[in-house]
Amino acid sequence: MHSLKWRRTNAAKHWQLYAMIALPVLFFVIFSYVPMYGVLLAFKDYRVADGIWNSPWVGLKYFEQFFQSPSSWRIIGNTVAISAYSIAAGFPIPILLAIALNEARSAWFKKTVQMVTYAPYFISTVILVGMALQFLDPRIGIVNQLLGLIGLEPRNFMGEPGSFKTIYVLIGIWAGSGYAAIIYLAALAGVSKDLQEAAIIDGANKIRRIWHVDLPHIRPTIVILLILNVGNVMSVGFEMIYLMQNALNLSASEVVSTYVYKMGLINSNFSFSTAVSLFNSVINLALLAAANFIARRTGNGGLW
Amino acid sequence: MHHPHIRQSASDRAVHGIILLFLTGCLVVVAYPLLYVLSSSLSSPRAISAGKVWLLPVEWTLDGYAAVFKNSQIVTGFTNSILYMAGGTALNLVMTVLAAYPLTRRQFAPRNKVMLFFVITMFFSGGLIPYYLLVKELGMIDTRWAMIVPTALSAWNVILMRTYIANSIPEDLHEAASMDGCGDFKYLTKIVLPLSKPILAVIGLYVAVGIWNSYFNALIFLKSADLQPLQLVLRNILILNMIDPTMIKDFDALMRRQGLTDVIKYAVIIVSSAPVLVLYPFVQKYFVRGVMIGAIKG
Known part of the structure; x- marks a missing residue:
């Protein structure tokens, strides 16, 4: 000191x-x-x-109110289910993409694929959802036209609660995989040439080299990104879900962040909304800490 | 006979084929929707309604674009977004530099404490309502300030900037400069900033694209139609289907009107994404570099 x-x-x-x-x-x-x-x-x-400061204390009144409301568990359930689905379906794809790009021999082809797959990251959420609405339109949407070609009736996908999570996850994969792959590509660039050559001399084929040399090398990166993803389970993006919501799919699409917005800023229920959002942040931090703990315990390193 | 070498290269060839197939698949899946939107925006309303567009424009026309540029809401939104983007990016860069530079100086005694003070803001926040009430208390609701000031600085960018300065500008330079009686303000503007152009480009581009694409702050802070950024106007058109009927007053047939609505949607998607996507191939290396710097640090 x-x-x-x-x-x-x-x-x-x-x-x-x-x-x-x-x-x-x-x-x-x-x-x-x-x-x-x-x-x-x-x-x-x-x-x-x-x-x-001068408003009266009420203790946990608003937390109790939230947990006693019939919709609270459905909202929490939707939030967790959408996040889990996103991670399960979306997390491995950038890793596959990066490994494939790393193996591509033609520099021109590699560059083209990388540039095109990265581009949707710069498209705004409003446009992404707008495009999805156009493509899934029951009347003129290309998806229903394709279904029509094989003799299926057009469906109003955006109005089906059962389709909501899948549409959300697919948009996320389409828009974010190219961007996420860059981090893994950067890590893969650090794999030592000596190790690769040693593996070739030992007679390891391409699959084995990817499995035993490349993957172990990027494992720390994978673990860190997975921890961060788990730490964000409760904060699924407001921006996209709010735009995708409509009266028909609300039972599957209401999540904590959209609920906080509606209760707080639309219904002016400030204290209740803050309580829900605080509960959410606490769960998020707890999940982050838990994921970090498991990663350390299993010998995979962690954020701290 | 046993031929390990030949058999191995055959299996490697197969794996390589699968990899090429996978990458081509990714390319098509990402590129096709983009191409489809572009083609639809250039097709006739009738062709869209009849579902004739598959890959290339059918019955070329610029009707959709003409309607977009005649729409006063879109023009206002575009102008507002450019204003918010320019102001917000400039402010962000100034603030980021002011925050990051002292943190790289050993002579700045409280640098670790200040850093911790910044990093905490990345993990904890008051949530939506306290944030909204604060901006309200500051009298910024429904003003242009609400689009620029609350997002003027992020701790993440401070870390990027600090890492860059600390790693790429030699400490000797500062010693030599201070020997000559050069103060920190002068050293920052004459030496550090000119040497930090790459990182300033990276941060500036990310901030600019972020402001251009976001709608949440505008949704909660703005009410007046004449202050709205482009993304909120787009939301009205693409998501809420509120296309101004005067846009399509020249056309009577319901079928054509409906078709034109769709062409307008495709055209507006292209017009609003164009500024970013046209620049994108030229600045892509900066973005990639930004991710790399972030990855090393994170």
Whole structure:
């Protein structure tokens, strides 16, 4: 520890550094730390006139209200199911794509595939959902036209609760796999040539080299990304799900983030909405910690 | 006879064939919807209604684009989005540099504590309602400020910037400069910034695309139609099906009107994605570099 006097001289000598960082620190105080303090709303009966501090405490009233409402478990269930489905179906694809790209011999072909598969990452959520609605349209959508070619009746996919999760997961895979593959490609670029050559001399075929050399090399990256994914299970993207919701599919598409938005900003039920969102963040942090613990216990390293 | 070498290369050839097939499949699956939207936007409303478009435009026409550019909502949204993107990106870059540079200086005694203070914001937040109430208290609801100020800085970009400065600008440079009586402000603007162009490009591009594509803050903070960014206008057209009837007043037949609605949707998808997708091939290497820097750090 430095003495107070040392710190004062340090600050005086390097005042320019302090002047620079003042604005960013102020920004985070206002836009991150003040809202963190606002979480107290979850335990209070918010009255606009009294402000957050002077509103009366109500303890866990709003948490109880949420768990006693008939829709709470359906909403939590949808949230977990959509996330689990996304991870199970979507997580392996960028790994496969990266390994395949790494094995491609023609640089031109590799570059083309990489560039095209990466492009949808830059398409906005509104456009992605808009495209999905056009493609799945019962009247003119290409999907129903294809089904028509093999003699099937057109279906209103967006109106079927049973189809919602699959559509959501497929859009995510289409839009995000190329981007996610880049991280694995970067890791694969670090596989040592010596190791590869040694494997070839030992008579290992391509499959064995991928399995015994490439995959172990990118395993730490896979584990870290998997932990981060599990840590985000409860925060499935509001932006896409909210746009995909309609009256017909709501039973399958209402998730915690959309519910928080509707209860809070549409119905102005501030305290209730904050309580639900706080519960959600706590579960998220717990899942992140649990995933990290399991990764460390199984000898795969972790985030911390 | 046993021929391990020949048999092995045959199996490798098969694996290689499967890999090529898989990559071609990925290419087609990603490219086809994009091509289909482009072709549909250039096809006649009648061809769309009759489901004649499969790959290339049928009965070429620019009717959809003409309707898009005549629509005042879309033009207003486009202008607003450019404004928010330019202002937001500039502010983000200034803030990121101001936050990152002191954290790279050994002479800045509290740098570890400040770093922790920043990193905490990546994992904890107050959630939607406290955030909304704050912006409301600041009097920013339904103003252009709400689109620029609350997202002026992210801790993630500070980490990217700090890592870049620390790893690619030699410490000797600073010692030499301070020997000559160069203060930190001068050193930052004359030496660090010119040497940090690649990382500034990466962060600027990510921030710009992020602002261009987001709609959530506009949804919760803005009410006035004349402040709305393009993505909210797109939501009205593509998702909520609220196409201004004056756009299609010239056409009477219901069938044609419906067809034109769809052509307009395809055209608006192309128009709104064009600024990003046209630039994309040229800036792709910067984006890839950004992911790499992030991956090393993360």
